[in-house]
Amino acid sequence: MLRPRIIPCLLIHEGGLVKTVGFKDPKYVGDPVNAVKIFNEKESDELVVLDIDATVNGVEPDFAVIAHLAAECRMPLCYGGGVRNAAQAKQIIGLGVEKVAISAAAIERPELISEIAAEIGSQSVVVVIDVRKKMMGGHEVRTHNGKKAHKLDPVMFAQEAVRLGAGEIVVNSIDLDGTMKGYDLKLARRIRDAVRVPVTFLGGAGSLADIEALIREVGVVGASAGSLFVFKGTYRAVLINYPNPDTKEQMVRAALAA
Template sequence: MLKKRIIPSLLLKDGRMVKSVQFGNYRDTGHPITAARIYDAQRADELVVLDISASKEGRKILFDIATQMAEECFMPLCIGGGIRSIEDIQSLLRDGADKIAINTAAIEVEGLIKEAAEKFGCSTIVVSIDYIKHDDGSYEVFTHGGTKATGKDPVIWAKEVANKGAGEIFLMSIDRDGTMKGLDLELTKSVVDAINIPVITAGGVGTLDDFRLGMEEAGASAVSAASIFHFTDQSPIKTRKYLVDRGVNVRA
């Protein structure tokens, strides 16, 4: 059985690391290379780096950061943000990314997921799904940094992209982002049960037990988190020990 993974995430804006709450209220949290070095030393299983820069200059900085992280870190890097073409994917892989996260373009660019999976391998392509839970209990996928409703149900969309060749899903709750109030276990489990590719769940981790719940109760292959590592004294090392002590199947 594959080991469950602990995955810190970094959000970049024009070369700086930021942290959001419900995809807004951004605050600067430091330099991404420094954070990557720390997470690598703390034996994180992987690092997700998502760029929200609007400018072309910001995109260029992302490529430079990917190169530097790859040179300095041993952990696998999943990098995304503004990926819209095969050329974008190829460039980031060349610069050191191990996986590429695709969000908006998975919906807007016809055939991108299928072509990318065929060209670079399914395990390289991660589809990032940002979603909101409405007051009536229904869920909806949002794109463009959480600003554009799509009318798509996240479970159905996850099945679609899995069929197109995506190798993994990065499932992000917009409502819970930065709140540290716990993962959406219900939606995570629904997606996990619907597809046969790994699911990384994110958004809301506030305690070490949230990692356990995401992995064991919801069945996620990995849990990704940011605020708990940025704003508390918890770390991937402490998280791993907590999970190992409770019999969770993580790398010891």
């Protein structure tokens, strides 16, 4: 039986762990490997690691870094950044990573989803959809750290990605990234109702109450966050944190029972 998952998302920029606001102004917050070790100790459900440089710079994944992260990680690990073909995805899985995330490459050439699924299995293919609100209403899909707009509806693209073989969809709100103001619950419900694979939402979580609200309003989903798990307090002091098992279980139970 599927259960809600609470998932830290780590961004790698120029080799360091960073956090952005609105996909801009990356702030250095530490070493990615040290963060992985801490999340191991805190028994995180899963971990998402995204290299935000690779696609923009047109380079392939840093397999040495991925191997190091996978060797340290004791929870399911999803890696994304720079993956453009099935051979790269297969190599990443061979390093001990459970899931491979693709975004820009999947939008530019949707058949890549099917190619990677055929190579590593649909359960290991994650399509990340970065979304931004349009001035006249609705949302649009963006890539390259939010700089490149595509005339795609995120709900329709999520459905197409699943049809082509994606085993999971991650929806990342550019508008709410780093704001800690809560998830876009309306969009989350639309996406959740449109597909029949696991869906994870990222962007806006500022408290455990925001995660509880997402699960209560949308159901069994993945609740991912960056700032919530790397900052602490009003002044956003850097502190890697994650709810202890008892707190997490009580929160999930309360949300599902509501």
